[in-house]
Amino acid sequence: MGLTYAMIGGGIGAFIGEVHRKAIALDNTASLVAGALSSTPEKSIESAKQLGLPEDRSYGSWQELVEHEPKRKDTVDFVVIVTPNGTHFEIAEACLNAGFNVVIDKPMTTTTEEARELAHLANEKGLVCALTYTYSGYPMIREAAELVRSGTLGKIRRVEVNYIQGWLAESIEKTGQKQASWRMDPKQAGAGGALGDIGTHAEHLASFVTGLEIEALSAELTSFGEGRVLDDDAMIRIRYAGGAKGSISVSQVCIGEENSISLGVFGDKGSVRWSHDNPNDLRVSTLEGGTRLVTRGQGGLSERAAAATRTPPGHPEGYLEAFANIYRGVAELVNAQKSGSVVGPLGQDVPGPAAGVDGMRFIERVIESSVSDGKWV
Amino acid sequence: MGLTYAMIGGGIGAFIGEVHRKAIALDNTASLVAGALSSTPEKSIESAKQLGLPEDRSYGSWQELVEHEPKRKDTVDFVVIVTPNGTHFEIAEACLNAGFNVVIDKPMTTTTEEARELAHLANEKGLVCALTYTYSGYPMIREAAELVRSGTLGKIRRVEVNYIQGWLAESIEKTGQKQASWRMDPKQAGAGGALGDIGTHAEHLASFVTGLEIEALSAELTSFGEGRVLDDDAMIRIRYAGGAKGSISVSQVCIGEENSISLGVFGDKGSVRWSHDNPNDLRVSTLEGGTRLVTRGQGGLSERAAAATRTPPGHPEGYLEAFANIYRGVAELVNAQKSGSVVGPLGQDVPGPAAGVDGMRFIERVIESSVSDGKWV
Amino acid sequence: MGLTYAMIGGGIGAFIGEVHRKAIALDNTASLVAGALSSTPEKSIESAKQLGLPEDRSYGSWQELVEHEPKRKDTVDFVVIVTPNGTHFEIAEACLNAGFNVVIDKPMTTTTEEARELAHLANEKGLVCALTYTYSGYPMIREAAELVRSGTLGKIRRVEVNYIQGWLAESIEKTGQKQASWRMDPKQAGAGGALGDIGTHAEHLASFVTGLEIEALSAELTSFGEGRVLDDDAMIRIRYAGGAKGSISVSQVCIGEENSISLGVFGDKGSVRWSHDNPNDLRVSTLEGGTRLVTRGQGGLSERAAAATRTPPGHPEGYLEAFANIYRGVAELVNAQKSGSVVGPLGQDVPGPAAGVDGMRFIERVIESSVSDGKWV
């Protein structure tokens, strides 16, 4: 027992790196033992010191880490990549080639081509390549997915996802705000702004819950913020294989909204509605049974949902717990790889390279549709 | 004092006619004194008897009403038309030609051409022609409109309206359910299904609050219900004059949703969010001031909102009160016409023929875009 | 057909009189044809003129009304008494003695003795004596009562009612605010402040839904407002016959609360929770069935609840509609009296003189317990 991991990116002042570390720590899933935490060697070493990493595993660059770590007998079980999107491909490719399992913060890369290459590489080498699509880690989202899978909702007709934030209402990237700066810089973020940052979450959430494949989509991207090159708003319509339709609204300029992501999935027998405002609840309606309030932690949940909860009903779990569920799944996959143990429901729900590729195709097609005036692509 | 009105349509078993009557009665706005309540003379007479109408003003058909009522010295102050959409034009035209003010249940007609003719006729004759876009009658919607008008929200960037119901998830029109049958019959409902029934409400709500003009739209209509000719689902994107964008989702096949209409309007200085689930509340956010919970009936509301409330805060008003606000406005307009009294804020907020024309154009353009695969029109 | 009524009190500027009039008008339940609308003859006449009453039925005082109305062939079917609490007894007694059915705004009187006399008088003469305990008029409250009655919740164990307002946080009665002035004046309001104004609503709501009888209670009254004689806050514990317990919190000094009344009833098999914030919803939980969201207007409601709704689910009804339900019930009772028609579910749910007496006893016992330091009485 006792998995170990290394982290690339996520040094002092980074937001998402700290989230990953807490998510891994919460369930004692793995120990951080090595890192190349910044693109600047000095900051990298300094960050490692603050996190209490051993000196000989505090690397100045990811290249050093990829070179030296594999040689160690006690080398890490997986590498977490939390650098800006634009560097994901290069780093992940090197890690996979060095034989590391990888966890990549979404979106996977900046092009579908790159994503496919990584997916291919991971499959070929039999390595874990996981994407942290956080919202799929919520137990009630997994319950929703199970209600679709089991047929309780009937044939899915309609999907509605809204993911709305307000923190980019002003062009704060001009003031040097770190989170905003790289996200609104095409070189670091890739071709999608809000689309890449939160749009891919919306797409994955819909796909994770419904299992539906996108057949065509039509989109309108807008940049409302002054001087902004990348989109900060996206309106997307989807035709799924089999006749279902979807609508996705994404925005980062909606003053007053913090991180409001909500999902409705409507079939011909029933529906589920979920909102991130209270992620511990799921409203389930059926033609026959009316509307029930299903809550995390209660009896009668599917194995998938039950495996992803820690505390009794009424003791709310949140964002870090959802994140941590993905890592518990990663651990199941890594342990299966190491010791042949059976992959449980958490491992089966880990977003893998296919989800990463889908995310990249989604970004590319949305942009393609938007520049051709909303043509279905 | 004491306005009077006649009703065309709305006999026994009709839903919306009774709503109009209660809305008019609530504030003692006017008295029902004449009617042609059904297309079947016998049912018409029988319905009139049940409502206690005088025999000589209980007409067997709307044609009789239009012929005889104008000759009376005590003729009515306005006529309420609550027949299926397909007959609105003919009846309203006759009423206007006979010199009656009219209130027409939305949508105004079945074609833009007809709507324009009615609008022209009403203007020419100086008659009131009001449309009952109910949701604009809610005090907090009027407060929202005032917050836009006064510039509190800054330049509007983004509008989001979702209007979702579930009662047509099954094709109950086949079983003879009266409300469903005419709504899903193109002859009676016009070219729009969900689009005409509730989509026009969504469009009007957005337009009423923001005052923005639609420059182009792109839409996708779907008929999920088995054997259904008209749409029961619509996804619409809008480009407004001036650069704002809008997304409207409309559906009547979303099991578990009753009559869920919600609105978000986001400007570059602030936003408002409103949901029909609790129509007495408005969430108002500004860059400077954070998020406030503004409630109907409290001090400090705009005159438009204050004029539209009856009870103190915490004593919820609902659908009938919103409806009744439109009629109180109609009464202001009629009284101004009769006695030259000043039109107050309620009268100014009555949806008039221009709103009716906009609604019809909206329906036509949505259908046009949808059949041309979502082209911007 | 066409019932008529007279109103005593409720002239220009009064709050609750207008509420009664709108509630009666909404469903065309009865027509206002006579009134003594103020304790000042001039204001009385002036108010009558504004409401369009015939001159010969616009009385200067309630004494005149009680003297002259009964002599008319077209005398009213019932009298509505909406004067300050302190005058209820005298007026209602005179009305009953004159043979009038009466509707009295709660609380019934200022002493239990008086209430008992009125109850006795009404019974003796076979007259309707109704109390407008508004909250019992909400359809979902009637559904809750039916769930108790039918045994769905099992044996009731625990009742929780909170009724909290903030409008008397400051001693606005000193500034002459009309609503506050009489309510905080023992001569006009009786011995209870918040207790009489809203505490009796809380007590009635609990009793209406559970049908339980209070065996003993223990209470603590407080006057927080500077210079206030009457209570503005009450905390009450109840032992019901049969072993159930109840807790009632009442306050009018809770800044930020508008009119927040909520109810929880918990049995050994299930529970209901309701809040005035969204009066159209009821949360129903059972040991076996989990938690369901039951909404007004949907299918499957009890006859009592269904009879009390007007609009489909998702079209919110509010305070005036609840009020109007009580009057629809009064009309059923009056019509049964006049024509022997059967009293339907609305009539059966009208709060009668027994509820009025219970309310007065409740006030007296709460005060008695509070002055004896919370002794059980």
Add this chain to the structure above:
Amino acid sequence: MGLTYAMIGGGIGAFIGEVHRKAIALDNTASLVAGALSSTPEKSIESAKQLGLPEDRSYGSWQELVEHEPKRKDTVDFVVIVTPNGTHFEIAEACLNAGFNVVIDKPMTTTTEEARELAHLANEKGLVCALTYTYSGYPMIREAAELVRSGTLGKIRRVEVNYIQGWLAESIEKTGQKQASWRMDPKQAGAGGALGDIGTHAEHLASFVTGLEIEALSAELTSFGEGRVLDDDAMIRIRYAGGAKGSISVSQVCIGEENSISLGVFGDKGSVRWSHDNPNDLRVSTLEGGTRLVTRGQGGLSERAAAATRTPPGHPEGYLEAFANIYRGVAELVNAQKSGSVVGPLGQDVPGPAAGVDGMRFIERVIESSVSDGKWV
């Protein structure tokens, strides 16, 4: 760096021990290095093995741990005691005497006398003695406390706490359900049932936020569950020093309620309302400023609240994060003790022995009042 801790109790199948471990792990606050995890030596050893403890620090009993651990050079920085309430005193006393800082799951002991002894012992020896009153760990509760402290709400008048659960509606302790069995056994739980289990949380929450001291209280305890000796329901009224009043309702027999704890604090200038249903929000009302929705993670929060959050607004934190905040505070206290570092806001908000004593007195006085029929004590 790197604090270490030992745990007493919390072996396989225990609920709260695992919660403590996750709360400590989340922020990498300390490492578990020793344990006596069960009262049965075999289970203790087995549990330690499963948690990966070193063999020589896997003790068969807490006595062994207290005997051997202090002799180690690398002895732990604190001991976490998560055994049934009845054993807290004996174990904590031994730990303090052995020189250990302790964290005790609430309630502190089974009598006030014992609690005072522990408090005295901890003070005398200068050791940390923390109680895990979880709800005080929520950032918005700390914001509420700061709003009281800073005078924003004015003089506090009224406190309302409701803490309601339903899991003991049936007497599941008879079926051997582990969590229920010890809680409803006076020997293990002490004299309070629901009172000790959740009532003390309610009391502490009120006291933590308001800083008010209880002057007298009056209570009614009930045992609804068949065959139950301890209370499963409590209704408590409080008179605070200075004139404020409080009402606390506690129950574990309310079917449909999971873990619903809510707080209202009302002053003469403003109020705060908080509910565990959405612990990331706080509603703040003032006479001047209306009602604002204040959310965890947003700018402008007090240092106390800001220090207790990890993720941006809209990324919900829950129960484990609140728990973890208490441990982050414990670490601040322990580090101050070890290295003289300054105690930050998290350390200052750690519930200490005084809170533990208050909790025990509260339990004793509530029982005293209840057995004397609600007398103020």
